[in-house]
Amino acid sequence: xxxALLKIEDLWVRYNTDETVVYAVNGISLELDKGENLxxxxxxxxxxxxxxxxxxxxxxxxxxxxxxxxxxFEGIDLFGLKEGxxxxxxxxxxxxxxxxxxxxxxPVLTVGDQISEVLLLxxxxxxxxxxxVDEMLELVGIPSKRKxxxxxxxxxxxxxxxxxAIALACSPMLLIAxxxxxxxxxxxxxxxxxxxxxLKQQINTSMILITHDLGVVAEMCDKVAIMYAGEIVxxxxxxxVYDPGREHHPYTAGLFxxxxxxxxxxxxxxxxxxxxxxxxxxxxxxxxxxxxxxCMDICREAQPVDVDLxxxxxxxxxxxxxxxxxxxxxxxxxS
Amino acid sequence: xxxxxxxYKKRSQLGSIWKRLRKNKTAVAxxxxxxxxxxxxxxxxxxxxxxxxxIRMNAAEALQPPGVGHLFGTDEYGRDVFARVVxxxxxxxxxxxxxxxxxxxxxxxxxxxxxxxxxxVDNIIxxxxxxxxxxxxxxxxxxxxxxxxxxxxxxxxxxxxxxxPGFTRVIRSVVLPTVNQDFVEAAKACGTSNRRIILRHIxxxxxxxxxxxxxxxxxxxxxxxxxxxxxxxxxxxPRPEWGSMLSSAREYMMNSPYLVVFPGLAIVTVAxxxxxxxxxxxxxxxxxxxx
Numbered sequence: 001x002x003x004a005l006l007k008i009e010d011l012w013v014r015y016n017t018d019e020t021v022v023y024a025v026n027g028i029s030l031e032l033d034k035g036e037n038l039x040x041x042x043x044x045x046x047x048x049x050x051x052x053x054x055x056x057x058x059x060x061x062x063x064x065x066x067x068x069x070x071x072x073f074e075g076i077d078l079f080g081l082k083e084g085x086x087x088x089x090x091x092x093x094x095x096x097x098x099x100x101x102x103x104x105x106x107p108v109l110t111v112g113d114q115i116s117e118v119l120l121l122x123x124x125x126x127x128x129x130x131x132x133v134d135e136m137l138e139l140v141g142i143p144s145k146r147k148x149x150x151x152x153x154x155x156x157x158x159x160x161x162x163x164x165a166i167a168l169a170c171s172p173m174l175l176i177a178x179x180x181x182x183x184x185x186x187x188x189x190x191x192x193x194x195x196x197x198x199l200k201q202q203i204n205t206s207m208i209l210i211t212h213d214l215g216v217v218a219e220m221c222d223k224v225a226i227m228y229a230g231e232i233v234x235x236x237x238x239x240x241v242y243d244p245g246r247e248h249h250p251y252t253a254g255l256f257x258x259x260x261x262x263x264x265x266x267x268x269x270x271x272x273x274x275x276x277x278x279x280x281x282x283x284x285x286x287x288x289x290x291x292x293x294x295c296m297d298i299c300r301e302a303q304p305v306d307v308d309l310x311x312x313x314x315x316x317x318x319x320x321x322x323x324x325x326x327x328x329x330x331x332x333x334x335s
Numbered sequence: 336x337x338x339x340x341x342x343y344k345k346r347s348q349l350g351s352i353w354k355r356l357r358k359n360k361t362a363v364a365x366x367x368x369x370x371x372x373x374x375x376x377x378x379x380x381x382x383x384x385x386x387x388x389x390i391r392m393n394a395a396e397a398l399q400p401p402g403v404g405h406l407f408g409t410d411e412y413g414r415d416v417f418a419r420v421v422x423x424x425x426x427x428x429x430x431x432x433x434x435x436x437x438x439x440x441x442x443x444x445x446x447x448x449x450x451x452x453x454x455x456v457d458n459i460i461x462x463x464x465x466x467x468x469x470x471x472x473x474x475x476x477x478x479x480x481x482x483x484x485x486x487x488x489x490x491x492x493x494x495x496x497x498x499x500p501g502f503t504r505v506i507r508s509v510v511l512p513t514v515n516q517d518f519v520e521a522a523k524a525c526g527t528s529n530r531r532i533i534l535r536h537i538x539x540x541x542x543x544x545x546x547x548x549x550x551x552x553x554x555x556x557x558x559x560x561x562x563x564x565x566x567x568x569x570x571x572x573p574r575p576e577w578g579s580m581l582s583s584a585r586e587y588m589m590n591s592p593y594l595v596v597f598p599g600l601a602i603v604t605v606a607x608x609x610x611x612x613x614x615x616x617x618x619x620x621x622x623x624x625x626x
Contacts, residue, residue: 056524058520058524061454087526087528089526090523090525091524091526091527092526095524095525096521096524098517098521098524099517100517103516103517104517104520105518106540108540109535109536117522117525118525118526121525121526163521166525
């Protein structure tokens with residue numbers, strides 16, 4: 001196995017506000033190879049976006065603070081880079097698609113100007129940039145003659161296509177998509193996802209897809225990490241996490257359990273009880289224990305550790321199927 | 336070749352702004368009046384000779400009512416009021432435009448830096464501005480002029496310095512909501528530098544209120560220059576200036592009202608035109624109103 005494209009090791013992030021300290025990300029580790037898609041799934045406030053912003057080093061200044069861990073991109077420690085070097089990486093090697101296309105385009109610049117901006121910043125000259133802008137627009141299915149128009153002249157789905165064109169313009173190695181389809185309606189969602197998949201394969205980009213839509217993940221991703229309260233509670237390949245026959249973290253089970261089943265007659269949805277914990281006041285022990293249906297005494301006191309189930313399931317992949325739960329720790333974590 | 340294409344694009348953008356501006360009749364009227372006054376200021380020497388008509392005293396022709404020989408009449412020293420209004424436009428319009436340009440340039444820079452970076456940078460800049468603002472503008476301008484000595488250039492700087500804090504505040508306040516918008520974060524995620532974000536993303540989005548504030552301020556500056564000339568700290572006689580013409584005409588306005596009417600009309604017309612034009616320009620510059 002070669003060097004992983006992106007390696008997050010034991011990342012801790014917190015937000016210092018005037019009143020409290022918010023523990024947004026609590027020791028997560030992830031690995032992503034070239035061309036792989038990772039789905040980052042979790043409820044609102046689970047730390048998904050914080051993780052993404054940490055990779056780009058765009059945490060809000062003075063508030064967001066990385067308190068531990070490292071992020072290696074192509075073997076380079078991103079936290080050790082100078083601001084100027086980091087700027088060169090943003091947009092050219094790592095780029096990000098934001099959640100809401102309505103607000104992530106500048107209303108007073110033409111879309112052509114906005115696509116060419118990122119290209120000009122990363123090595124294109126004024127002579128070559130217009131061809132590339134045309135090419136990118138055609139690639140995302142927008143006639144290139146519309147590049148002189150302003151964002152308000154496009155529909156939501158088309159704006160997201162433009163945002164994607166900007167993100168992919170420099171053929172980045174890593175694309176971070178932060179809920180790229182949440183603001184779109186379902187038919188457009190499918191179109192946009194399909195297009196992203198096609199483009200991704202054309203330029204062989206790795207992607208981190210942040211979402212709370214398990215269906216989107218099933219369609220797009222090779223690997224899945226389920227986040228809860230700033231921790232990755234379950235991580236594995238798509239089959240590992242989605243196969244109902246395998247062992248799962250109670251939270252993952254709850255997430256899947258809350259999806260209505262078309263084959264069964266159900267009057268009510270079955271949500272996970274309770275709310276996500278306040279990240280400023282996380283419970284002791286396992287952070288999921290107040291909502292867990294299989295909570296044990298140990299869960300209230302001791303933090304669970306990652307348990308690798310890969311061996312048990314006969315899985316041979318390079319990243320195991322790990323679950324952070326005491327249910328599975330009885331035989332391997334205690335030794 | 337591509338270079339000419341980008342030039343073409345720029346022109347067409349200006350063209351579309353012009354197209355939208357043209358639809359606004361009052362703004363076009365304002366622009367026309369401004370153009371007329373600017374032309375008058377440029378060709379003042381052609382219209383009326385400075386040394387023989389505007390400043391030479393002629394007691395024999397003092398206080399003539401408007402007529403064929405003197406279109407706007409003459410003042411108490413027998414100087415032609417029309418010539419003085421024409422030459423006064425040079426002083427008033429250039430003071431208005433220059434002070435506001437200086438104030439917008441400095442205020443824009445300071446305000447957008449303060450708004451964009453926030454925190455201690457914001458605090459330091461804004462506290463300095465508050466300090467300057469705590470001194471009444473007239474008093475501040477007066478003390479600067481008194482220290483530097485009267486004269487057109489000193490007056491310009493003095494008035495600009497007194498105006499900068501106001502502009503800094505306005506510009507910071509229009510920059511602040513823009514800074515937290517997603518497209519600024521998106522621009523950062525593309526590797527855009529802070530300087531470029533301020534110049535290319537934030538200021539264009541904040542341009543509307545800045546233009547309105549600037550046009551309002553131009554008329555304000557013309558009036559302020561007049562006020563300073565009135566107390567002898569501004570433009571020095573015998574150089575004609577609308578404000579000083581007004582104040583020197585006070586004594587004669589009962590018998591010769593035309594002495595205050597014409598310079599007064601000039602001030603009102605120019606000020607109003609700038610306001611109308613600025614209002615129309617704001618609408619035209621906003622592509623969201625385009626259809």
